[in-house]
Amino acid sequence: MLPSRRGRPARVPAALALLLATAAATGALAGCGDTGGLRAAGATPAARNPARLWPGLTPASSPAYDIGEVEHAVVEGVAVPGGDIRRADPVAAVRAEIAAHPGDYAGAKAPYHETSVRMADCGADGAGDEASGCPVLRPYYRDLTGDGRPEMTLGFRLLPEKLTAVRVYTVEKDRLVRIMSYEDAVSAVELAGRTVIVRSPSEVAGYEYRLQWTWDADQGAMLLTSDEMLRTDDGGQHTKRPSVPPSPAPSAASSPPGSSPSSSASAR
Template identity: 70%
Template sequence: MPPSPCRRPVRLTAPCALLLAAAATAVTAAGCGDTGEPRGAGPASAAVSPSRLWPELTPASRPAYDIGEVDHEVVEGVSLPGGDVRAADPVAVVRAEIAASPGDYTRDGAPYRETARRIEECRVAGEGGRCPVLRPYHRDLTGDGRAEMVLGFRLLPQGMTAVRVYTVERDRLVRIMSYEDAVSGVEVAGRSLVVRSPSEVAGYEYRLRWSWDPRQRAMLLTHDEMLRTAGGGAAGRAPSPAAGSGR
C-alpha cells in the first residue's frame, strides 16, 4: 500500500509550491483535518419550563362569561333543494334568523331594528343599496369534501357585521358558527375562518380564528390575538361589545 499523501515527504521548488498551495490546503482539510466526528456549534440556550404563578389559586369551576364557544343549531323554515347548501337562499336564511330572534330585530327598542326593515327590500344577497345581506361564499371548512356557506349581513343601525357559517346535516341547514362585531375583514385560511376587527390601540387589530371541531360539530374559536397591522396606522373604532364577542 503506498504511503498516505498526508505523510509522504514531498520536496518542491518555489514555483511548484506556489501553484499547489491551494490544492495542498484543500487536501489537508479534506483528507487529514476532518475526522468525520461531530463538532460542537457553541453553547446552546437552556430550555425554560413554564413558571406557574399563584399555585394556591382554586381552579375555576365555570367559565367567566359565555362567548358562544359552540354553535350548532338547525335553521328552521329554509328550503334546501337537494340537500345542497349552495341552493339555500341567503336572504331567506337571514329572515329566518330574524324570525327566531324577534327581540333583537323587530320589537320596540330592538338593537338591530333597521336590519329587519331593510331585509324586506332584499331580492338578491349582495345587490348593494339598502339590502344588508352580503354576497355569500362557499368553502369546504369541515373537510368532508362539501362546501359550507359563509354568510355576512350588516347589523343596523349600529354598523356592526354578523358573520355566520352554515353546513348541511341530513338535508337540514345547520348553523355552526356565529359572531358579530365591528368587522374590518374576513378571510378563509385553509379550513379556518379569520375575522379581523379594529382595535382601540393605534396600529393594532384583533384577529380571531375559528376552526372546525368534529367532536363538537361546530366551528370553535381557537385563536384570539391582538396583532400589529401592516400599515401601522391610527386606531380604528373600538369593537362594540356584542354577543359572541371573544373579548
C-alpha cells in the same frame, strides 16, 4: 480454482475508500485556506420550563361566563333542495334568524331594527345586493368540515350599528344548520384552508384583533381556536397583506350583470 481477478478492478473496502476520498478532498482544499469545517455559532440559551404561580390556588372547574362558544342550531323554515347548500336561500336564512330574535330586530327600539327594515331591499331570488340597500352580503362556499361538501359562509350588516354578523352553515340530513355565529366591528373576513379568520380594529393604534375558528368534529361546530392582538405594520390602518399563505379562493354566488366575482375571501 479461485476465480481470476484479471480484467476487473480490485475491490477496495468501503471504509478505506471513504477515507481515501476524504483525504484527497482535504488536500485539494488546503490551498484555499479553508477546509470547510463547522464553526461554532455561540452559546445556546438554556431552555426553561414555565414557572407556575400560586400553586395553592384552587383550579376553576367551570367558566365564569357563558358566551355560547359552541353554535349548532337547525335553521327552521329554510329548504335545502337535494341537500345542496348552494341551492339554499341565504336571504331566507337571515330572515329566519331575524324572526327567531325579535328583541334584536323588531320595533324601533331594537338595536338592529334597521336591518329588519332593509331586508325588504333584498332580491326575491335570494341574492343579496348591498348596493340596493340589502344588508345581506354575498355568500361564499368552501368545504370547512372536511366531508367533501361545501359550507356557506354568510355575512350581513347589523344596522344602524356599524357591525357585521358572520355566520357559517352546513347541511345535515337535508337541513340547514348554523355552526358558527359571531358579530363585531369587522375590518376583514378570510377563509384559509378550513379556517374562518375575522379581523377587527383595536382601540390601540397600530394593532388589530385576529380571531380564528376551526371545525371540531366532536362538537359539530366551528370553535374559536385563536384570539390574538397583533400589529398591523401599517401605522394603524388595516393591512391587506394576508397572514397565511394564499389558498384557492372560495367560490362565491353569481355576481350581478356587469360585475366580476371577487377572488378574495374577504367580506369587504
